[in-house]
Amino acid sequence: METRTTSLAPVGARNLKRETVTEENLQYLTFNLAGESYGIDILRVQEIRGWVPVTKVPNAPAFVRGVMNLRGAIVPVVDLRLRFGLESVEYTKITVVIVVMVRSEQHGDRTIGMVVDGVSDVLNINNAAEIKDAPDFGTAVHTEFISGLVAMDSGMVMLLDVDRLLSIEEMFALENLRGTESRSVVAHAS
Amino acid sequence: MAIDIGQFVQTFFEESLEGLDVMEAGLLALQPGAADLEQINTIFRAAHSIKGGSGTFGFQAVTGFTHVMETLLDQMRNGRLEVSGKAVNTLLESVDCLREMLVSLRGNAGIDEERVGELRVQLEQLLEQNQPAVGKAAPGVSPPQQSAASQPAPPALGWRIAFRPHPDLMHRGNDPVRIFRELSALGELTATPDYRQLPPLAALKPEDCYLSWELVLHGEASAEDVTEVFAWVEDECDLQIEPLTAAFAAAPPDLLEPSTAPADAPKAKASAEEGQQGELVLERRNSGERRQVERRTPLAAADSSIRVSIDKVDAVINLVGELITTQSMLSALGADFEMSRLDKLHEALDQLDRNTRDLQEHVMRIRMLPVSSVFNRFPRIVHDVSGKLGKQVELAISGEQTEIDKTVIEKIGDPLVHLVRNSLDHGLEPPDERLRQGKPETGNIMLNAYHKSGSIFIEVSDDGRGLNREALLRKGLESGLLKPGEEYSDEQIHDLIFYPGLSTAKQISDVSGRGVGMDVVRRNIQDVGGNIQVASQAGAGTKITICLPLTLAILDGQLVTIGQDCYIIPLLSIIESVQARPEMINRVAGRNEVLRFRGQHLPILRLYELFGAKGAVTDLQKGLLVVVEADGRQVGLFVDDLLGQQQVSIKSLEKNFRRVAGVAGATILGDGRVGLILDISGLVRINNAVS
Numbered sequence: 064m065e066t067r068t069t070s071l072a073p074v075g076a077r078n079l080k081r082e083t084v085t086e087e088n089l090q091y092l093t094f095n096l097a098g099e100s101y102g103i104d105i106l107r108v109q110e111i112r113g114w115v116p117v118t119k120v121p122n123a124p125a126f127v128r129g130v131m132n133l134r135g136a137i138v139p140v141v142d143l144r145l146r147f148g149l150e151s152v153e154y155t156k157i158t159v160v161i162v163v164m165v166r167s168e169q170h171g172d173r174t175i176g177m178v179v180d181g182v183s184d185v186l187n188i189n190n191a192a193e194i195k196d197a198p199d200f201g202t203a204v205h206t207e208f209i210s211g212l213v214a215m216d217s218g219m220v221m222l223l224d225v226d227r228l229l230s231i232e233e234m235f236a237l238e239n240l241r242g243t244e245s246r247s248v249v250a251h252a253s
Numbered sequence: 254m255a256i257d258i259g260q261f262v263q264t265f266f267e268e269s270l271e272g273l274d275v276m277e278a279g280l281l282a283l284q285p286g287a288a289d290l291e292q293i294n295t296i297f298r299a300a301h302s303i304k305g306g307s308g309t310f311g312f313q314a315v316t317g318f319t320h321v322m323e324t325l326l327d328q329m330r331n332g333r334l335e336v337s338g339k340a341v342n343t344l345l346e347s348v349d350c351l352r353e354m355l356v357s358l359r360g361n362a363g364i365d366e367e368r369v370g371e372l373r374v375q376l377e378q379l380l381e382q383n384q385p386a387v388g389k390a391a392p393g394v395s396p397p398q399q400s401a402a403s404q405p406a407p408p409a410l411g412w413r414i415a416f417r418p419h420p421d422l423m424h425r426g427n428d429p430v431r432i433f434r435e436l437s438a439l440g441e442l443t444a445t446p447d448y449r450q451l452p453p454l455a456a457l458k459p460e461d462c463y464l465s466w467e468l469v470l471h472g473e474a475s476a477e478d479v480t481e482v483f484a485w486v487e488d489e490c491d492l493q494i495e496p497l498t499a500a501f502a503a504a505p506p507d508l509l510e511p512s513t514a515p516a517d518a519p520k521a522k523a524s525a526e527e528g529q530q531g532e533l534v535l536e537r538r539n540s541g542e543r544r545q546v547e548r549r550t551p552l553a554a555a556d557s558s559i560r561v562s563i564d565k566v567d568a569v570i571n572l573v574g575e576l577i578t579t580q581s582m583l584s585a586l587g588a589d590f591e592m593s594r595l596d597k598l599h600e601a602l603d604q605l606d607r608n609t610r611d612l613q614e615h616v617m618r619i620r621m622l623p624v625s626s627v628f629n630r631f632p633r634i635v636h637d638v639s640g641k642l643g644k645q646v647e648l649a650i651s652g653e654q655t656e657i658d659k660t661v662i663e664k665i666g667d668p669l670v671h672l673v674r675n676s677l678d679h680g681l682e683p684p685d686e687r688l689r690q691g692k693p694e695t696g697n698i699m700l701n702a703y704h705k706s707g708s709i710f711i712e713v714s715d716d717g718r719g720l721n722r723e724a725l726l727r728k729g730l731e732s733g734l735l736k737p738g739e740e741y742s743d744e745q746i747h748d749l750i751f752y753p754g755l756s757t758a759k760q761i762s763d764v765s766g767r768g769v770g771m772d773v774v775r776r777n778i779q780d781v782g783g784n785i786q787v788a789s790q791a792g793a794g795t796k797i798t799i800c801l802p803l804t805l806a807i808l809d810g811q812l813v814t815i816g817q818d819c820y821i822i823p824l825l826s827i828i829e830s831v832q833a834r835p836e837m838i839n840r841v842a843g844r845n846e847v848l849r850f851r852g853q854h855l856p857i858l859r860l861y862e863l864f865g866a867k868g869a870v871t872d873l874q875k876g877l878l879v880v881v882e883a884d885g886r887q888v889g890l891f892v893d894d895l896l897g898q899q900q901v902s903i904k905s906l907e908k909n910f911r912r913v914a915g916v917a918g919a920t921i922l923g924d925g926r927v928g929l930i931l932d933i934s935g936l937v938r939i940n941n942a943v944s
Contacts, residue, residue, distance in 0.1 A: 118927040119818050120906075120913055121864030130910065130919060130927045137919040137927055139910040173909045231911050 089188040091213075093220055094161065094179040097149050100220045101179075102186050102213070107163045107225055109174065111182055114158040124234055131176060133162060140176040141229060157181050165229045175229045186220060188213065194222065265306045266359045272299035273352050274629075280345050281632045285338040293330040294487070296344075300326060301484060303351070314364055315354055321376045322347050327477070328380065342640070343375050345633070411440060411472055412479050415493040417447075417465035422489045424460060433468070435482045440472020469497065559659060561619050569619065572612045579605045613807065618656070624702045624711065625653035627666050631673055631700060638677045645684055645695040646677060652702035657709050661801055664781045665711070668774040672713040672797055673698060675770070680717030680795050690792065692716065708783075708825075709803060714796035720789040725749050747787045748885065751775045775884075779934055784884060808903060810920070810930065812896035813879065816866035819928050820892075821901055821920060826933040828880040828887060830895060833873050848878055848889040855880060857889045858940050860931075863915060869893055883934035890936065899923070903930060915939060 091102035117129030117140050126145035130137050140160060144151050160176040167173060188194065194211040208228040213220045227233065279296040283289055300323045307315035322344060328334035350372050354364050414436075418429060436442050445467045452463065470479065476494070483492055583601050586594060628650050639646040657665075681687075681696035688694055701712040722743065729735035729749045753772040778785045783801040802808070802825075810821035829850075831837075837849050838857070846857040857878065861869035870876040870893045878889040901920035906913060906929070917932035 116926070118919075118929065119866070120910070120929070121866070121916065122914065127910075130906065130929075132921050132925055132927050135904070135921060137904045137906055137909060175909060235911065 089191065089194075091186040091188065091220070091222060092161070092182065093184050093186050094159075094182045096143055096147070096179050100183065100215075100218060102220045102222045103161070103163065103225050104222075105185060107165075109162040109164055112160045112162060112176070113156070114154045114160055114178065124237070127234065128178065131160075133174065133176070136174060138162065138174050138176050139231070140178060141234070142178045144178075144180075146177075146228070146234070152180070154178070163225050163229065166226050167230060167232070170231075173229075173231065175231075177229065186213065186215075197221070262310055263359075265310055266355055269303045269306060269355055270352065272303050273348050273355070275299045277345065277348050277633060278629075280341055280348065281636050283336055283341055285336055285341060287336065289336075290330060293326060293336075297323065297326045297330060298484075298487065312354075312358055314366075314369065315351065315358070318347070318351065318354070318369055318373060321373055321380075322351075325376055325380055334379070338640075340379055343372070343379060345636075347372050347376060411497040412468075412470045412474065412476075413495045413497050414468040414470065414479065415465075415491070416468055416483075417491040418462045418486065419489045419491075420461040420463065422462045422486060425489065427486045427489065429462065429464070429466070432482055432486065433466075436468065436470055436479070439474035439478055439482075440470050443469045443471075445469075471497070559620070559622075565615065565619050569612070569615045572608065572615055576605075576608045576612060579608050617658070617803075617807065620659045621656035622659050622662050623653060624655045624657050624662065624709075627662055627669060628653045628700055628702070630666075630670070634670060634673060635677065635698065638674060642678060643683060644677065644681055646681060647695050647697050649697060649699045651700070653700075655702040655704060655709060657702075657801065658803070661709075661781045661783075664777055665783075665799065665801065668777045668799075669700075669711070669713065671770050671774050673700070676713060676715040676717065676795065680715040680719075682718050704803075709801045711799045711801065712796055713799075714794060716794040719791040719793055719795050720747055720750065720787070722746055722791065743789075744885070747789055750787060751785070779884070784934075786885070807900055808930070809898065810901045811879070811898050812922075812928070813877075813892040814894045814896060815860050815864060815892050816869035818864075818866055819896065819922065819926075820860070821928050821930045822879060822881065822890070823917075823930065823933060824898060826881045826883055828882050830877055830879045831889075833878050835874065838873055846873070848880075850880060850887075850889065853887065855887050855889045856940050857891055858936060859891045861891070861893075863936075863939070881933050881936075883937045886937050886941075888937050888940050890931075901928070901930065 090105040092105045092108050093100050093102045095101075115131065117131045119129045120127060120139070123129075123139075126142050128140045128142050130139050132138075142151060158178060158180065159182055160178055161182065162174060162176045165173045165175050194213055197206050197209040197212055208224045209221050210224040211222045213222060276296045276299045279292045279299070282292050283296075300319050304316055304319040304323060307313075307319065325334065325340065325344065329336055329340070334340065350365075350368055354369065356362075357364050416429070416432075418427075422429070433442060433444055447465045447467065448463075450463045450465065451457070457463070476496075479494055483490070483494075486492075579601060583598075583605065586598055586601060590598070631650065632648055635646055635648045676698050681698070682690070682692075684694045687696065697716045699712065699714045701714075703710050725746050726735065726741070729741075729746065730737055732752070734749060734752060735741060735746075751771045751774075775785050778799055778801070781801060783799055785800070786798045787795065788798070789795040809824040811824050811827055813820050813822055831848075831850065833848060839847050839849060839854070841847055846859075847854040848857050857873070859871075860866070861871070873891060876891055876893050877895060878891055879895075880887055880889050882888075901922075903918045904920055906916060906919045913929075915932055915936050916929045917935065918930045919927050920930055922928045
C-alpha cells in the first residue's frame with residue numbers, strides 16, 4: 064500500500080499543478096529564436112516536426128506562413144520570428160515546427176504550428192518561485208505574451224503564454240492595426 | 254429483487270414522444286364531423302400507452318392530463334362526442350402541452366402548471382358540454398357493436414367475446430390468463446377454448462399462442478370495462494365483443510360459424526384494424542426518423558445520435574471486407590514486385606479505387622435521412638396556419654423518401670417552414686377570392702423532393718395568386734435595386750423577393766410579411782452550399798425550387814493554379830473555361846474588365862490580385878478564364894492554368910484558423926499538401942462589392 068502511494072505521488076502532483084503554485088514540477092520545452100531562448104508549457108506541445116512547405120492562405124498576416132496537413136487536419140503555421148517582428152531567415156534542415164494546442168474561451172481548442180529556429184531542451188522547474196515576473200521592457204518589446212522569466216546558467220529563458228501569443232483573433236487584430244498605422248505605433252498600442 | 258426502473262425512463266420519454274407524433278398525425282387526419290374509428294383508436298392507444306408509462310414512472314401530472322384526453326377520445330370513439338374542429342384543435346394543443354411536459358420532465362425542469370390547468374379545463378368543458386347529449390346516437394359511422402354499447406344499456410345480461418389472439422401475443426408479455434382473471438373480476442366468466450390451431454407437439458413453439466377462446470361474461474359489466482381489459486392486446490388479436498341478448502345467452506357458443514349477421518361488421522373491422530396496424534408500424538418508423546430533427550426539444554441530448562438501418566451498416570461492412578482483400582492483394586504484389594507484373598498492379602489499383610469510391614458512397618449514406626423527417630411537420634403547420642387565416646388548404650407531399658445528409662436536413666427545416674408559411678399567407682387567396690377567379694375553393698400547396706444530377710431538389714409550390722410583378726418592380730425602383738427605364742426579365746424581378754426589407758404584403762400579419770425572412774432563407778440555403786430559385790405566374794401560383802448538394806463532405810473539384818498555389822473550384826459551379834482573345838475583353842470606365850461571353854458581359858476577377866499571389870500569370874491572354882455561376886450571377890475567374898479534376902473531401906479551415914474571404918474550406922491533395930477550395934458565391938459577392 065505504501066509503495067503504491069509513493070509511485071502515484073508525482074502523477075497527482077502534476078495534476079494539481081494548475082491549482083497549487085508552491086510545490087510542483089513544471090516542464091517547459093525550450094527553443095531558440097534569433098539567439099534568444101524561449102520556453103513553452105510542455106503539456107501544450109503536441110508534436111515537433113521538420114519544416115515542410117505549406118499552402119499559402121490569401122490575405123493572411125505575413126507571419127501566418129500558410130496551412131499544413133497534420134494527418135488530415137488543416138493547421139495554420141505561424142513564423143515566430145515574424146510574429147515578434149524580427150528579421151525572417153531562410154528555412155533550413157533544422158528549422159522546426161512545434162505543433163501546439165492553443166486554448167481560446169470563445170473558439171475552443173485550436174491546433175497551431177509555430178516555426179522556430181531550433182528546439183533545444185526540456186526545462187524542469189521544481190519550484191515556481193524560480194519563475195520571475197517579466198520585467199517591464201518599456202514599450203519596445205512585446206511583453207504581453209511573456210508569462211515569466213527563468214534565469215539559467217546558460218542565460219535567460221523567456222516563458223511564453225501560447226494562448227496569447229498564437230491567438231488567431233489577436234494576430235488578425237494586430238495585422239489590421241499594422242495596415243493603418245506604422246509598426247512602432249503598434250508597439251505602443253499593444 | 255428490486256428492479257431499478259430508472260434505466261427505462263429514457264425509453265419511456267422516447268416512446269412517449271413518438272406516441273405524441275402518432276397522436277398528432279392521427280388528429281390531423283381526422284375530418285371534423287366524421288368519426289374515423291381507426292384513427293381515433295390509433296390516437297387512443299398512443300394516449301393510453303403514455304398514460305400507463307407515466308403512471309409507472311410516477312409522473313402524476315402527465316397521467317392525470319392524459320386521462321382527461323383519453324376520456325375525451327373514448328367518447329369520440331363511442332360516438333358520444335362529435336368530432337368537431339374545436340375538439341380536434343383542443344386535443345392538438347393538448348398534444349403540444351404533453352410534449353412540453355415530457356421535455357420538461359426529461360430535463361428535470363418544472364411543468365407549466367398554468368397551461369396544463371387551462372387546457373385541462375378546456376378538455377373538461379368539452380366533456381361537460383357533451384353530457385346532456387350522451388344518449389344521442391352517433392352519426393351512423395361507428396360499427397354496430399360500438400353503437401350498441403353507446404345505447405342506453407338495456408339491463409345487461411353480459412357479453413359474448415370472441416378472442417382470437419395472434420400467435421405472437423405472448424411475445425409482448427401479454428398473458429391470456431391475466432385477461433381472463435381480470436374479466437372474471439367483472440362477472441361470471443365461462444371460457445371455451447378452441448384447440449383447432451394447435452400443431453403437433455413436435456412443431457409446437459412454446460412461446461406462441463395457438464388457442465383462441467369464446468368467452469361468455471355474465472354480469473353487469475359495462476362495454477368500457479370489457480374493452481379496457483383488452484386494451485393492451487387490441488393489436489395482437491381478433492376481437493369481437495357483443496352484448497349478450499336473452500337469445501344469445503341461451504344459445505350455446507357457436508365456434509364454427511360465428512358468421513351471424515351482427516358478426517360480419519366486426520369482422521370487417523378486425524381486418525381493417527389489421528391494415529391499420531401495418532400503418533401504425535409505418536408511422537412509428539417515420540416518427541423514429543423524425544426524432545432526429547425533433548423540433549421543440551432544445552434539451553434533447555439524445556439527438557446527436559442517428560438511427561441507421563442495419564442494411565446500410567451491413568453494406569459498409571461488406572465493402573470494408575472487399576477493401577481488405579484488395580489491400581492484401583496489393584501487399585502481396587508489393588512484397589516481390591517485378592516490372593512484368595505491372596498490369597497486375599494497375600488492376601489492383603483500379604480495384605482499390607473502386608472499393609474506395611463505393612465505401613465512401615456507402616459511408617455517406619449512413620448520414621442520409623429521408624426528407625420526410627422535415628416534411629412531416631408540415632401537415633400540422635398547414636392545419637394551424639390555414640385555420641388562423643381562414644383559408645382552405647390541401648397539402649400534397651411527394652418524394653418524402655428522398656435522402657439528404659443529416660446536416661443539410663437540420664439546416665433546411667426553418668427555411669422550408671418559412672416558405673410554406675409564405676405560400677399560405679401571401680400565395681393562396683382566401684376562398685371567396687379563389688371562387689371569384691374560377692379556382693376551386695381549396696388551395697393547394699405541394700412539397701416535392703427529388704434527386705437530379707448529383708443534387709437534391711426540393712420544391713414548394715402553390716396555386717395561389719403568384720408574385721405581384723408590378724409591386725415588386727415598384728419596390729425595386731423605390732429601393733434603388735433596379736434602375737428606372739431599363740427592361741428587366743421576370744427572373745430578375747422575382748429575384749427581388751430575396752432582398753431584405755422588400756415586402757409587398759399590404760398588411761403585416763403575425764404569420765409573415767415583415768420583409769425579413771426570404772433573405773435569411775436564401776442565406777441559410779447558401780450556407781449549406783445550395784441555391785434557391787423562384788418561378789411564378791400571376792394568378793397561377795408560385796414555385797420555389799431549392800437545390801441542395803447531396804452531401805457537405807465531398808465535392809467534385811477542378812484544380813487550378815494561381816502562381817505557386819493550387820486552388821479548387823467546385824465543378825458544379827463551373828459553366829465553361831475559355832482562353833480569352835483580345836476582342837473578347839472590354840474595359841468599362843477604364844478599370845473594370847468585362848468578358849464578352851456568349852452574348853453576355855461578365856465581370857473578370859483576377860484571383861492573383863485578390864489573393865495577393867506572387868509569380869502568377871498577369872496577361873489575360875496567357876492564362877485562362879473560368880466562367881462560374883453562383884446565385885444566378887456569372888463571373889469570369891482568371892487563373893494561370895487548369896490541372897486535373899478530382900473528388901475532394903472538405904475540411905474546415907475555421908477549426909484551427911478562421912474564415913478566409915473567398916475560401917470555402919480546405920482539402921488534402923493527392924501529394925499530401927493542403928489545397929484551398931474557392932467559395933464561388935463569396936467571390937461573386939466580393940466582386941459585387943468591388944464594382
